[in-house]
Amino acid sequence: xxxxxxxxxxxxxxxxxxxxxxxxxxxxxxxxxxxxxxxxxxxxxxxxxxxxxxxxxxxxxxxxxxxxxxxxxxxxxxxxxxxxxxxxxxxxxxxxxxxxxxxxxxxxxxxxxxxxxxxxxxxxxxxxxxxxxxxxxxxxxxxxxxxxxxxxxxxxxxxxxxxxxxxxxxxxxxxxxxxxxxxxxxxxxxxxxxxxxxxxxxxxx
Amino acid sequence: xxxxxxxxxxxxxxxxxxxxxxxxxxxxxxxxxxxxxxxxxxxxxxxxxxxxxxxxxxxxxxxxxxxxxxxxxxxxxxxxxxxxxxxxxxxxxxxxxxxxxxxxxxxxxxxxxxxxxxxxxxxxxxxxxxxxxxxxxxxxxxxxxxxxxxxxxxxxxxxxxxxxxxxxxxxxxxxxxxxxxxxxxxxxxxxxxxxxxxxxxxxxxxxxxxxxxx
Numbered sequence: 403x404x405x406x407x408x409x410x411x412x413x414x415x416x417x418x419x420x421x422x423x424x425x426x427x428x429x430x431x432x433x434x435x436x437x438x439x440x441x442x443x444x445x446x447x448x449x450x451x452x453x454x455x456x457x458x459x460x461x462x463x464x465x466x467x468x469x470x471x472x473x474x475x476x477x478x479x480x481x482x483x484x485x486x487x488x489x490x491x492x493x494x495x496x497x498x499x500x501x502x503x504x505x506x507x508x509x510x511x512x513x514x515x516x517x518x519x520x521x522x523x524x525x526x527x528x529x530x531x532x533x534x535x536x537x538x539x540x541x542x543x544x545x546x547x548x549x550x551x552x553x554x555x556x557x558x559x560x561x562x563x564x565x566x567x568x569x570x571x572x573x574x575x576x577x578x579x580x581x582x583x584x585x586x587x588x589x590x591x592x593x594x595x596x597x598x599x600x601x602x603x604x605x606x607x
Numbered sequence: 608x609x610x611x612x613x614x615x616x617x618x619x620x621x622x623x624x625x626x627x628x629x630x631x632x633x634x635x636x637x638x639x640x641x642x643x644x645x646x647x648x649x650x651x652x653x654x655x656x657x658x659x660x661x662x663x664x665x666x667x668x669x670x671x672x673x674x675x676x677x678x679x680x681x682x683x684x685x686x687x688x689x690x691x692x693x694x695x696x697x698x699x700x701x702x703x704x705x706x707x708x709x710x711x712x713x714x715x716x717x718x719x720x721x722x723x724x725x726x727x728x729x730x731x732x733x734x735x736x737x738x739x740x741x742x743x744x745x746x747x748x749x750x751x752x753x754x755x756x757x758x759x760x761x762x763x764x765x766x767x768x769x770x771x772x773x774x775x776x777x778x779x780x781x782x783x784x785x786x787x788x789x790x791x792x793x794x795x796x797x798x799x800x801x802x803x804x805x806x807x808x809x810x811x812x813x814x815x816x817x818x819x820x821x
Contacts, residue, residue, distance in 0.1 A: 422796055427640035428724045485700060488718050489692040496685060525684075528641040528722040535715035580818050581811035582804075585637060589804030596797030 406550040409542075413554030416603055419529050420562040421596035423536075426529030430563050431588060440567035441560075443524075448556030450524050451533050454498050455552035458491050458534040459545050466490065491534045499525045529559055566592060622744040626752035628814070632725045633756040634807045635817060639725035642716045643757055644799040650773050653761035655709045657754030659702070659717060661747065663694040664726050668746030671734040687730050688721070695720045725753055760802050768793030 468482035
């Protein structure tokens with residue numbers, strides 16, 4: 403249990419998706435103009451990450467890894483399908499996004515309307531595929547650890563996008579040099595936020 | 608028979624030239640930022656990444672352009688993803704076979720070429736409605752534009768951050784004896800963002816058309 407909490411906190415603050423790995427920057431820059439829309443996108447990312455990473459964890463461990471198919475028949479012990487992982491992960495993500503979209507539309511139209519177009523966009527958000535690939539690389543011991551990593555990364559991404567959106571709403575009132583307006587200043591502020599987040603780095607969990 | 612357009616007509620050359628400056632994928636179209644920033648600590652991985660993106664991008668642009676009349680619009684996204692993912696798997700296997708160190712250094716970012724928005728964006732915006740040859744040039748141009756920024760950023764980060772280029776020391780020892788220090792901040796992730804911000808600043812003060820309103 404302690405372990406799960408520390409993975410969760412670590413993936414929010416120390417291994418933050420945006421500030422440490424720059425994952426999901428495209429939508430982060432494009433959708434961070436107002437706090438309201440960026441909250442919607444942030445929630446959708448937490449949601450989809452929380453679903454896809456555990457599913458991809460199961461696929462990785464019971465189908466793709468070398469010898470993972472032993473549960474089917476002992477003769478498959480030396481089958482190694484790990485070269486298929488990219489295509490499997492992206493297929494799972496694309497279909498999960500579609501599925502989550504349909505489920506939300508059916509059971510909670512209010513949430514569906516507030517997430518709007520963000521759900522389909524998430525299929526090509528690098529933070530989602532990145533979550534699955536980091537899960538594969540770091541070899542989490544069980545599905546609970548992978549889930550807590552996924553939720554933590556999602557929350558970290560959420561915090562980052564809401565933070566930058568709040569700053570961008572206020573920066574409209576300041577006198578930024580013309581060539582730096584819009585994209586340029588957003589990059590630099592994100593860099594400064596990243597430096598601030600680095601103060602968490604020394605924490606041992 | 609209609610007159611054939613020469614292979615390197617002015618229109619086709621423009622496809623290559625434009626993405627290098629005026630419509631650069633990173634600084635103007637804001638596509639494919641994720642991988643651009645994460646692997647620019649040193650020059651060598653940045654160059655390998657550029658080559659991989661050039662390969663994936665040109666080939667998948669040509670493939671999609673060849674398939675453009677056969678793919679029903681409803682399923683085009685999944686077709687694009689499959690083409691890109693196949694190419695990326697090939698690149699990844701080749702890197703692991705011939706450049707294992709760099710492939711370890713790039714870690715998950717080779718896989719993330721799949722979701723690199725430049726590739727999806729160009730397939731969607733250009734390859735789906737153009738012939739294979741212009742699509743090839745467009746892919747090449749955009750991949751070069753992407754690589755250009757990658758190489759500029761990683762050049763400065765490696766030079767100022769560790770005093771080396773491609774792993775070789777370029778700042779002479781005598782500088783260090785006079786008290787020159789490597790700027791450790793340049794190696795850390797946030798500086799990549801700030802360097803790109805500065806590149807955008809320089810580019811936009813030269814090219815006034817790109818300045819945003821608010």
